[in-house]
Amino acid sequence: MTVLVTGGAGYIGSHMVRALVDAGESVVVVDNLSTGFSALLPEGVPLFIGDAGDENLVEGVIAQHGVESIVHFAGSVVVPESMRDPLGYYRNNTMTTQSLLNAAVRSGVSRFIFSSTAAVYGNPEEVPVPETAPTRPLSPYGMSKLMTEIMLHDVATAHGMSYVVLRYFNVAGADPLGRIGLSTIGATHLLKIAVEAATGQRAKVDVFGSDYPTPDGSCIRDFIHVTDLVEAHRSALSYLRAGGGSVTLNCGYGRGYSVLETIEAVRRVSMRNFAVSHAPRRPGDIMTMVADTGRIRTLLDWTPKYDDLETIAAHALAWEQKLFLERGGPLQQAESA
Template structure:
């Protein structure tokens, strides 16, 4: 089986490519490299530079590469940016996903794994949430992802086509063997930003909002190690190949940590203190977003291997150090 991975040169996508190759899959990566890096594409995968919304290109890849399944990671993910520029998010996340789905149906691809988000839940009335919680996105980012889920559901009803939509909670960490991690020059993930403060790449870390209705006033989130998330994608594909039904599954551990908890973990693991400033809330940030994980464990047989905040931070820190060392060597060379 050959799997097409859109956005496979990015943070989460590159981890999924590693997991697929380790599972014995042939992988073709489609990425426009606008935020991804060709250096993150693992050896053994074929990289095609192009736009996921290009139906002709995707159709050609399906025919020529014998694509049997698609894992769709390509898209934009920054909540405040989606509030500021919603039309871009609806284009990049929704319209282009529609084109990709259309190409899949036209090419006879029957299995589709979608990178969705917990942002579809918005500001839930109760936490933890599960898959029966009614979606209510409060940002164009969340809405753009929910619209794609709806398109997948309707397509599965109308065609010989099944999907799994994985709703990610806060993804963090890096490959334990140091093969890939986050490289985006414009970091938005909390642990990544905090590690930049650890290494002096930032003068300080800003905490957006300290007056939320949570125990310490900062947002609560469910952090999931990126390699555990990658494993979930491989299991989701195997589920569909076994004839499993289409599914929407939450991806998280069911453990909430506040922003201050994460900052403390980074300082503890790195052994470095850094300045922390308080800033106003950001638009589109819910106070409390934690999942229940019973369904994904039951349906996919998923068992996390790295469900510990200090482990997540430690792997992210090791990646930062190795990546920065390689960049310095490259600059000198």
């Protein structure tokens, strides 16, 4: 039994591939390498360079490798970019998944795990936010993921497919063993930006919005370590293989940290005092997003191991230092705290 991982050379996808290989699973990857890196994949994992929406490619991979489950990570994930290019997000997220599902149905794949987002909730009325909360996305990114969730539900109902939708909160950190991490140049993840500042690659960190009605005026996020997130995917796969029914689950820790608290955590673990500047709010940003994790903890065999902001920051920093040194950069540009 082989698992097809789309976007498997990207940040989260590559961690998933590593976890599956470490567990003795047979894995195959489809990735167009627009934001992924083939070097992040374990030796021996077949990589097909192309789009997850290329139905002929996907059907060929499924037939050649005996794929029985698909874990779908491929997609675009930057909220501000989606505000500028909504059609690109509907094409790359929603339409690509429609084609992928079409190939899966024709090929008889019956298990599907989808990488969704807490952005489907918009600004939630209650925090922590449960899976039953109203879905009111504030960005084309969130809407493209919600449209895909609806489509997946309808396809599964019509064709006997079982699925797990995992709504990510804020994914961060890197492989604790230092093998892989977030490698995309120009990434917009807060912790990635902060560790780039800590290693002297950025002059400052911009905080978008300091006048929110929160304790320190900045947005609040529920950060989840990428390793815990991929373990949730592995647990979801086991759940489906055991005959579990289709379900939508939040992926977070149920604990929120403000943007400014997160920056301070990076300063502490790096012992670097990098600059922070305040900028206006961005369209599409959500004020407070913290997961209600009761359902995932009850339904899946999943217990987080890295539920600690400083641990997440330390792993992200260690990877960034390794990555920067490999690219030939010095690490002495940031001011010591």
